[in-house]
Amino acid sequence: MAIKGRPEPAPGLLRRLDALARAAFPAATTALLMVLVAAPVGVPSALPAVTLACVFFWSLFRPAAMSPVVCFVLGLLQDLLTFSPLGIGVFTMLVVHGLVLRLRRLLARQSFLLVWLSFAGFAAGAALLGFVLQAVLNWRLPAFWPALVQLVLCVGFYPALAAMLTPLHKAMQRAEDLA
Amino acid sequence: MIRLSIPLRQALSRLSLPVLVALAFGTMLIGKADTLLVERARMALSDTLAPIYAVVAEPLGAVRDAVQEAHALWAIRAENLRLREENERLHRWQAAALSLDAENALLRRQLNVIPEAPTSLRTARVVADAGGTYARAVLLALAPGVEIRKGQVALDERGLAGRVTEVGSRSARVLLVTDMNSRIPVTLEGSRARAILSGTNGDNPRLQHWPEGTRPQEGERVVTSAEASVFPAGLPVGTVHWTEGGTAEVQLFAKLDRLDVLRIFDFGLSGILPPESVARPEPRPRR
Numbered sequence: 377m378a379i380k381g382r383p384e385p386a387p388g389l390l391r392r393l394d395a396l397a398r399a400a401f402p403a404a405t406t407a408l409l410m411v412l413v414a415a416p417v418g419v420p421s422a423l424p425a426v427t428l429a430c431v432f433f434w435s436l437f438r439p440a441a442m443s444p445v446v447c448f449v450l451g452l453l454q455d456l457l458t459f460s461p462l463g464i465g466v467f468t469m470l471v472v473h474g475l476v477l478r479l480r481r482l483l484a485r486q487s488f489l490l491v492w493l494s495f496a497g498f499a500a501g502a503a504l505l506g507f508v509l510q511a512v513l514n515w516r517l518p519a520f521w522p523a524l525v526q527l528v529l530c531v532g533f534y535p536a537l538a539a540m541l542t543p544l545h546k547a548m549q550r551a552e553d554l555a
Numbered sequence: 556m557i558r559l560s561i562p563l564r565q566a567l568s569r570l571s572l573p574v575l576v577a578l579a580f581g582t583m584l585i586g587k588a589d590t591l592l593v594e595r596a597r598m599a600l601s602d603t604l605a606p607i608y609a610v611v612a613e614p615l616g617a618v619r620d621a622v623q624e625a626h627a628l629w630a631i632r633a634e635n636l637r638l639r640e641e642n643e644r645l646h647r648w649q650a651a652a653l654s655l656d657a658e659n660a661l662l663r664r665q666l667n668v669i670p671e672a673p674t675s676l677r678t679a680r681v682v683a684d685a686g687g688t689y690a691r692a693v694l695l696a697l698a699p700g701v702e703i704r705k706g707q708v709a710l711d712e713r714g715l716a717g718r719v720t721e722v723g724s725r726s727a728r729v730l731l732v733t734d735m736n737s738r739i740p741v742t743l744e745g746s747r748a749r750a751i752l753s754g755t756n757g758d759n760p761r762l763q764h765w766p767e768g769t770r771p772q773e774g775e776r777v778v779t780s781a782e783a784s785v786f787p788a789g790l791p792v793g794t795v796h797w798t799e800g801g802t803a804e805v806q807l808f809a810k811l812d813r814l815d816v817l818r819i820f821d822f823g824l825s826g827i828l829p830p831e832s833v834a835r836p837e838p839r840p841r842r
Contacts, residue, residue: 411604411607412611414604415607415608415611415612415615443568443571444571444572444575445571445575447575448575448578448579451579452582453600455582455586456593456596456597456600457600459597461583461586461587462582462583462585462586462593463579463580463581463582463583463584463585463586464583466578466579466582466583467576467579467580467583470572470575470576470579471576473572474572474576509583513583513586513587
């Protein structure tokens with residue numbers, strides 16, 4: 377926020393770098409998190425849960441940094457990291473992103489519990505969408521349990537991720553206010 | 556950066572989502588149409604990420620090790636408990652063993668058991684039968700420096716064979732119990748009656764001079780007697796056998812017709828022998 381009565385100073389190199397870093401931060405952290413979660417450690421993969429939660433969170437609170445292109449790339453990354461048919465993750469992320477943008481004005485002012493509940497709804501929709509797309513693309517009814525497990529993982533992961541991402545988001549906001 | 560008018564940018568941003576959704580359907584189609592391409596893309600991504608995973612695996616391995624360590628520590632508690640219990644039990648057994656040991660020592664004192672004097676033993680090879688003054692005697696080859704004295708007892712691996720009668724520097728003569736000149740004090744093991752075993756130059760020596768009323772039983776064991784302090788008590792000699800003619804003979808345990816090696820025992824005895832006896836045992840040197 378520029379101080380009134382003074383012209384905004386010309387953006388220097390460091391300032392531009394700072395802004396760029398802030399803009400790239402959500403996408404970069406999400407991608408890094410996805411890669412780390414996809415590491416073969418012997419636990420069931422929480423990759424779709426993490427991706428969905430990150431995309432939801434950043435679309436809701438920082439839509440400028442989570443553009444549709446970023447959603448597309450993240451969805452593609454998810455599809456390539458998992459072994460589901462290509463395109464499902466991409467499509468799911470784009471749909472979630474679009475819907476969250478639509479509901480943004482309503483959701484952003486709600487308490488955490490309500491946001492979480494709405495996220496649960498989104499996760500259920502995403503699971504259903506993934507199930508249907510998989511059935512259509514493979515032309516075969518996939519197992520029901522994995523989708524349910526994914527849904528539970530999604531809903532369960534969100535608070536932890538939100539607890540991690542909210543301070544970051546707040547810090548970035550403070551930095552932007554100061555600038 | 557290309558500067559665009561605000562309405563155009565808004566229109567573009569509004570358009571981008573539908574375009575990307577269309578692209579998503581496009582990727583679905585590509586994924587169905589060209590599985591090889593998708594496979595290659597996945598492999599390329601995996602190749603890129605493999606080093607990252609290798610780095611990530613290190614702390615994860617450390618965590619896993621720590622968890623295993625914790626499990627082991629937990630198991631140590633249980634193991635410790637088990638060992639404590641086992642130690643307790645073994646302590647009880649040790650106490651039992653110690654008390655039994657003490658009781659054994661006590662009983663031994665009550666019985667007044669005198670431990671037997673340790674015997675020394677030389678083994679010598681039989682090199683010749685007979686010869687010399689006796690009909691039934693064997694010659695032993697001795698290594699120089701092996702000390703053997705007259706009157707020592709010779710046994711083969713089964714029982715009594717005879718006594719040393721002559722000692723040279725490299726040989727010794729053993730008078731067998733079957734020789735006519737041999738008289739051995741024996742005990743009938745069943746009745747504890749004393750008798751004399753006298754050689755006949757035959758295979759089986761005779762029993763003589765047993766007390767009135769204690770007739771040697773057929774098959775009764777005969778052992779040496781400590782009477783006259785020539786032999787220790789209880790060396791196995793043979794079994795009683797009554798011949799057709801009514802004489803008591805002893806079938807020897809020792810196989811005197813096939814002697815290979817004899818064991819010469821020094822029991823440290825200095826018995827009184829009649830003056831005409833050839834085999835006067837010399838006293839054992841004091842140690």
